[in-house]
Amino acid sequence: MAITSKIxxxxxxxxxxxxPTARIIIGHNHPSGDPEPxxxxxxxxxxxxxCGNLMGIELLDHIIIGQDNYxxxxxxxxxxx
Numbered sequence: 001m002a003i004t005s006k007i008x009x010x011x012x013x014x015x016x017x018x019x020p021t022a023r024i025i026i027g028h029n030h031p032s033g034d035p036e037p038x039x040x041x042x043x044x045x046x047x048x049x050x051c052g053n054l055m056g057i058e059l060l061d062h063i064i065i066g067q068d069n070y071x072x073x074x075x076x077x078x079x080x081x
Contacts, residue, residue, distance in 0.1 A: 009051050016057050023058045033067030037077070046079050 016024050045062045052059045062073040074080050
């Protein structure tokens with residue numbers, strides 16, 4: 001059974017727009033302890049990048065926190081290219 005949580009892009013960008021910023025970093029934890037990105041994590045990150053580009057807000061990274069380590073999607077994927 002997967003543990004999931006819903007967050008909407010509009011919620012994140014609402015906060016980014018509230019404070020004038022040109023760049024953001026997002027992060028979340030995986031309760032399983034494994035920071036390996038899920039397909040949903042990758043899709044969400046790609047959508048964040050696309051929405052940010054439309055709004056002039058660059059997504060610098062998406063960090064996933066595990067039990068004893070973390071993973072930077074910028075470091076392990078090419079979706080930021």
